[in-house]
Amino acid sequence: MIEAEQRTFRPVPDEVEWQKVCxxxxxxxxxxxxxxxxxxxxxxxxxxxxxxxxxxDECPHRGGPLSDxxxxxxxxxxxxHDWTIDLSTxxxxxxxxxxxxxxxxxxxKNEIWxxxxxx
Amino acid sequence: MNQKTRLVIIGGGMGAHKLIQTIKESDLSxxxxxxxxxxxxxxxxxxxxxxxxxxxxxxxxxxxxxQLSWYKESDIDLLLGEPVKTIDRENKFxxxxxxxxxxxxxxxxxxxxxxxxxxxxxxRHDHIIPYRSLADVRKVHETFTKDQMLAVxxxxxxxxxxxxxxxQRGHNVALIHITDVLMERQIDRPASxxxxxxxxxxxxxxxxxxxxxxxxxxxxxxxxxxxxxDTLSIDGLVLATGIKPRVDIGKQSGxxxxxxxxVNGVMETSDPSIFAIGECVEYQNHTVGLVAPVxxxxxxxxxxxxxxxxxxxxVTAYEKKDHLTxxxxxxxxxxxxxxxxxxxxxxxxxxxxxxxxxxxxxVIRDDRIIGFILYGDTELADWLFQFMESQESIKDxxxxxxxxxxxxxxxxxxxxxxIAADAEICGCNGVSKSTICQTIHxxxxxxxxxxxxxxxxxxxxxxxxxxxxxxxxxxxxxxxKTATVSKESICGCTDMSHDEVKEALLxxxxxxxxxxxxxxxxxxxxxxxxxRPAINYYLLCQNPLTYQxxxxxQLINERQHANIQKDGxxxxxxxxxxxxxxxxxxxxxxxxxxEFNVPTIKVTGGQRIDLLGVKKEDLPKMWEKLGxxxxxxxxxxxxxxxxxxxxxxxxWCRFGTQDSTSLGVAIENMCWGSxxxxxVKLAVSGCPRNCAESTIKDIGIIAVDSGWEIYIGGNGGxxxxxxxFIAKVDTDQDALEMVAAVLQFYREDARxxxxxxxxxxxVGLQKVIDTIVEDKDARAHYYQEFLIxxxxxxxxxxxxxxxxxxxxxMVQS
Numbered sequence: 001m002i003e004a005e006q007r008t009f010r011p012v013p014d015e016v017e018w019q020k021v022c023x024x025x026x027x028x029x030x031x032x033x034x035x036x037x038x039x040x041x042x043x044x045x046x047x048x049x050x051x052x053x054x055x056x057d058e059c060p061h062r063g064g065p066l067s068d069x070x071x072x073x074x075x076x077x078x079x080x081h082d083w084t085i086d087l088s089t090x091x092x093x094x095x096x097x098x099x100x101x102x103x104x105x106x107x108x109k110n111e112i113w114x115x116x117x118x119x
Numbered sequence: 120m121n122q123k124t125r126l127v128i129i130g131g132g133m134g135a136h137k138l139i140q141t142i143k144e145s146d147l148s149x150x151x152x153x154x155x156x157x158x159x160x161x162x163x164x165x166x167x168x169x170x171x172x173x174x175x176x177x178x179x180x181x182x183x184x185x186q187l188s189w190y191k192e193s194d195i196d197l198l199l200g201e202p203v204k205t206i207d208r209e210n211k212f213x214x215x216x217x218x219x220x221x222x223x224x225x226x227x228x229x230x231x232x233x234x235x236x237x238x239x240x241x242x243r244h245d246h247i248i249p250y251r252s253l254a255d256v257r258k259v260h261e262t263f264t265k266d267q268m269l270a271v272x273x274x275x276x277x278x279x280x281x282x283x284x285x286x287q288r289g290h291n292v293a294l295i296h297i298t299d300v301l302m303e304r305q306i307d308r309p310a311s312x313x314x315x316x317x318x319x320x321x322x323x324x325x326x327x328x329x330x331x332x333x334x335x336x337x338x339x340x341x342x343x344x345x346x347x348x349d350t351l352s353i354d355g356l357v358l359a360t361g362i363k364p365r366v367d368i369g370k371q372s373g374x375x376x377x378x379x380x381x382v383n384g385v386m387e388t389s390d391p392s393i394f395a396i397g398e399c400v401e402y403q404n405h406t407v408g409l410v411a412p413v414x415x416x417x418x419x420x421x422x423x424x425x426x427x428x429x430x431x432x433x434v435t436a437y438e439k440k441d442h443l444t445x446x447x448x449x450x451x452x453x454x455x456x457x458x459x460x461x462x463x464x465x466x467x468x469x470x471x472x473x474x475x476x477x478x479x480x481x482v483i484r485d486d487r488i489i490g491f492i493l494y495g496d497t498e499l500a501d502w503l504f505q506f507m508e509s510q511e512s513i514k515d516x517x518x519x520x521x522x523x524x525x526x527x528x529x530x531x532x533x534x535x536x537x538i539a540a541d542a543e544i545c546g547c548n549g550v551s552k553s554t555i556c557q558t559i560h561x562x563x564x565x566x567x568x569x570x571x572x573x574x575x576x577x578x579x580x581x582x583x584x585x586x587x588x589x590x591x592x593x594x595x596x597x598x599x600k601t602a603t604v605s606k607e608s609i610c611g612c613t614d615m616s617h618d619e620v621k622e623a624l625l626x627x628x629x630x631x632x633x634x635x636x637x638x639x640x641x642x643x644x645x646x647x648x649x650x651r652p653a654i655n656y657y658l659l660c661q662n663p664l665t666y667q668x669x670x671x672x673q674l675i676n677e678r679q680h681a682n683i684q685k686d687g688x689x690x691x692x693x694x695x696x697x698x699x700x701x702x703x704x705x706x707x708x709x710x711x712x713x714e715f716n717v718p719t720i721k722v723t724g725g726q727r728i729d730l731l732g733v734k735k736e737d738l739p740k741m742w743e744k745l746g747x748x749x750x751x752x753x754x755x756x757x758x759x760x761x762x763x764x765x766x767x768x769x770x771w772c773r774f775g776t777q778d779s780t781s782l783g784v785a786i787e788n789m790c791w792g793s794x795x796x797x798x799v800k801l802a803v804s805g806c807p808r809n810c811a812e813s814t815i816k817d818i819g820i821i822a823v824d825s826g827w828e829i830y831i832g833g834n835g836g837x838x839x840x841x842x843x844f845i846a847k848v849d850t851d852q853d854a855l856e857m858v859a860a861v862l863q864f865y866r867e868d869a870r871x872x873x874x875x876x877x878x879x880x881x882v883g884l885q886k887v888i889d890t891i892v893e894d895k896d897a898r899a900h901y902y903q904e905f906l907i908x909x910x911x912x913x914x915x916x917x918x919x920x921x922x923x924x925x926x927x928x929m930v931q932s
Contacts, residue, residue, distance in 0.1 A: 028670070028671060029671065030645060030671040030672075031670070031671045047645065048633070048644075048645065062685065063686075063687070064687065065683075068675035068678075068683060068687075069648070069675070070647075070648040070651060070652070070671070070672070070674065070675075071645075071671070072643065072645040072646055072647045072648060072651065073643055073644075073645050075647075077647070077648035079674065079675040079676075079683050080683070080685065081548075081579075082578075082648065084648070094573075095558075095573060095574060095575065096575075
């Protein structure tokens, strides 16, 4: 099994700002969409309870686009080799190892906001 | 060095060619100017392949080893068709035709050998032709017509190849051999008997133990008279009666000769400026007749010259070695090496299966292989030969020696114990044996499914599953445990199996995937990546007209109608019905490929064209273009009907018995768009030659004169499985109905992600035959059901997606 290096940043709390990314209706339930933000691919997911998750859109295994995976509960399974990643922690299910960065999310007036490092 | 050293080679055979080739690759090429004087009016050719020219399968030009330019490049003077008259050793020049002199510093005799003509009265005649060179082959072709009765005299390696080639060319041919064992220098009596049977079954009568006493001329024919009183009347004779070294020029010039030109271990003759290599040579009382020792001599000479002229490089003296001899006759795998007879004191291990046509014999002295014969199955040849060469003891592997390295598979326990701890078992996920063992022991696992899940071995392509299972079984048995099998539930969301779920769905008839989860008491309300696509498929199959496909429950390939690649880009494969295309479609593909900068365009195994490396955001625009030009999705990404591969069939092919292309197109038109438990590949071949590879397809159709044969359950992937015959039908319409009925039965009966091969193995071929072939009503029912299910599925998904312009799916910055 491949232990992947961390491919993304984790925002430091004092230097963050909130950014509006998309509308709730842009994300179909249990699906993911990729947005390029500050040059980084970000996968945004919504489940059937309208809970929103945002995660760096590269699987810690071989960099597969997680936004194209199958979402269930608070997890997504990568379309390339089926690694299953927990969207709230960025960690894959055992025995796979590695992590992928997660973003804080907020929903205000049906709009999805994400927390990013300040420019 | 201004003046190059002049090396002259007499002879243009395989030895001379090898010498030139070896010199060209060495430092000698800088300091030598090479002249090759060949008697044959031909560039050096591969004499081993002469039989192919005799057969008419290859042209003389086809066996030339290097073209003229190759010699020109290296400044090699070629004097071809020039027999050497004399050698003036004192003044160091060679005289050829027209008294032309060619001076040398060093001379190499590579004059080869000629056919030994046995002293039989009447043997010198135009229609009795020695078989040795291209000129001989030309003479055979020019002299004899195909209706004439020929004989080959000599049942050695060359004679057999000659007889076989003449037979293939269409001649009536008999084989005459002096002893009662064919190829007695290479094989023993049992192998010869088997070979004899093969030749006679191919209409090559063999006269063994026949010593010819006289060849009498009778009008235009010959009467072969044998010492035992038998006779044989023939129109012509080809001589393959062995070879003798060509020593004439050497002898004339005063070089020491016996049977051949005498050389020492560095290929030097009695004149230190003259060397000799190849079949003209005698070394330690032996002459040679195979190519391997000839090549070895050429290399030895090159080393010697390097040391002599460049004062570097050690010379390894030529060493008489054993060589592997192979018979080059199609349909016969035969080879031998070393002392294959042995003495009464030696051990012999042998195996003979006349039905399979297999004979294997290994001669062993003091636990070491000294010779062997392999007939019918020569896979082990190189392996055994290595043991023979290295003289490594085979004591420990005697029991399985005749079965080779693979024999371990017959005894899985031993095989598993012998696998090294760090050996990689699962290549997809990089899982080693030690990881598997650790997972078993640390987790105290007794459930194989759980093992796979825990260490991920055998969860990729699955080809290692048997091995992983063997390790699992072995480890459990070592620790005195027994395997437990949890019921094969679909996934962790339920305890129900695929079959139970399908039954329950039919009973409850939920109309959405989440309703199904609720009805069936799913543990997780969203299900998971395993059960969601499965349940979505089952609902779609059971309710073709009412169920709304749930995109989020499909794999991305099916959602995007393209095949995701390792870098996250997609490949797009438009449908080419039956593998047919047109100038217009090709132009469209070219335009689209250019417009979207497609980096790779590849022809697929399913007879269509794959545009690889398409960016996700380009997909809808690309489909729109393709759709406007009339092309639809090839479903190359889906658990769906993929392709119907066809051959050109009776429309063009001179062997075709039916119009396989048209039937293939009709089938693809009928079933494209259908979703299936796993991918389904079809093929239609126009005759039993089966160029469309119908025997490794999920559904394969092969034309016979009176109709179509239908086969199912083939697979050409990880594990090849040959499809099995289920029915013969008379008309195209019958074939269409049968295909549709089988497909629908598979759609309804198989478990999700179960290929037809596994399905047929699980339910048994007979069940399919009973349901679809024998039961006319059931067949009609499944056919109708299939047509109904197709009503909603034959909408081009690309057109739909392009129309909807689901840009929200696409990347936004």
